[in-house]
Amino acid sequence: MRPAVRPDLRRLSGYHSALVDVEVRLNTNESPFGPPEAWRTELTAAVARLDLNRYPDRHVSALRHELAQHHGVAVEQVYCANGSNEVLQSLLLAYGGPGRTVAVFEPTYQLHAHIARITGTDVAVGQRTDDHALDLAEVARVLADSKPVMTFLCSPNNPTGRAEPAEVVDAVAALAPGLLVVDEAYGQFARTTALERLKHERPEDAVTVVVRTFSKTWSMAGVRLGYLVGPPEVVEACQAVTLPYHLDAVKQEAGRLALRYTAEMEARVALLVEERGRVAARFGSLPVDTWPSDANFILFRPRNQTASAVWNGLVERSVLVRDCSTWPGLSGCLRVTVGTPEENDRFLEALEACLQ
Numbered sequence: 001m002r003p004a005v006r007p008d009l010r011r012l013s014g015y016h017s018a019l020v021d022v023e024v025r026l027n028t029n030e031s032p033f034g035p036p037e038a039w040r041t042e043l044t045a046a047v048a049r050l051d052l053n054r055y056p057d058r059h060v061s062a063l064r065h066e067l068a069q070h071h072g073v074a075v076e077q078v079y080c081a082n083g084s085n086e087v088l089q090s091l092l093l094a095y096g097g098p099g100r101t102v103a104v105f106e107p108t109y110q111l112h113a114h115i116a117r118i119t120g121t122d123v124a125v126g127q128r129t130d131d132h133a134l135d136l137a138e139v140a141r142v143l144a145d146s147k148p149v150m151t152f153l154c155s156p157n158n159p160t161g162r163a164e165p166a167e168v169v170d171a172v173a174a175l176a177p178g179l180l181v182v183d184e185a186y187g188q189f190a191r192t193t194a195l196e197r198l199k200h201e202r203p204e205d206a207v208t209v210v211v212r213t214f215s216k217t218w219s220m221a222g223v224r225l226g227y228l229v230g231p232p233e234v235v236e237a238c239q240a241v242t243l244p245y246h247l248d249a250v251k252q253e254a255g256r257l258a259l260r261y262t263a264e265m266e267a268r269v270a271l272l273v274e275e276r277g278r279v280a281a282r283f284g285s286l287p288v289d290t291w292p293s294d295a296n297f298i299l300f301r302p303r304n305q306t307a308s309a310v311w312n313g314l315v316e317r318s319v320l321v322r323d324c325s326t327w328p329g330l331s332g333c334l335r336v337t338v339g340t341p342e343e344n345d346r347f348l349e350a351l352e353a354c355l356q
Ligand SMILES: *Cc1c(COP(=O)(O)O)cnc(C)c1O
Pocket: 029, 082, 083, 084, 085, 086, 109, 154, 158, 183, 185, 212, 213, 214, 215, 216, 221, 224, 225, 226
């Protein structure tokens, strides 16, 4: 007899984006721009000096130190992992598990609930309003009913696009009984950040943990590096569930050196924000509903056609976007990542042709 996998895993389908060979890939919210050439040169030289026969720095000291300086926090407040998804997994391994519950508000980033379920954690699901905003009465109801050990917010929210106003995050922190995890994968695209909360936390509020990634704004999705900023006890809890030497030496250098190119990152973000405005404006003259975005993607819903017809029409024109129409609360919706000006033009032309 072959061993059976955990019965609760059999109900889960993986989280994957479509793999289609196209010229314009606007489906996974990566940066369309590579990291700076000077960073590449520095990294190559640094890698040549590494003792790769030795295990990497287990405490990730240099990278955590630089990240702490970058955010003006103590090194004990920073935990790094292989992408922010692994940060989320560490949080769930440390604080979740059987008999424990976390809360999410749909539509939101699918992996919060997905990784929770993989770790055997129950998921309490609240609903956002029709325009995808958080409804504080609904938040209060879900948190009171489920008493979650962690409440997840995503700001800006993937895939709907808006950043949560600081007052809303403050209000959720006042209601949440455990940790408040704010996933800021797109943080630098927005004007607000929950990192501000860390400086003036009230003891009666939920403890705030902010999760960030190098995958989007830093143009380093291929490197797989993410981190959290939060209280030292959360960092220690995450370290306790982390495999020894999980963060390789090359990645530690890559992240450390990237922080020397913060101005270049901010310039790429500014360009994408400008392009986002241009794409959003063009949506205004097309038969689609859209929602305002504080990130590098825009959610839209064709008014006169199904999402899959438009998705297929775009693929025929070699443009790939994300079909979100089967996600909770997003029927008929597609999500487009903001690309280079040329890619955005290709997308807009193709979309116009599909909608005619
Ligand atoms: C893209 C994304 C991430 C990034 O995950 P990595 O593992 O760091 O690549 C995390 N959270 C959200 C909401 C995202 O959209």
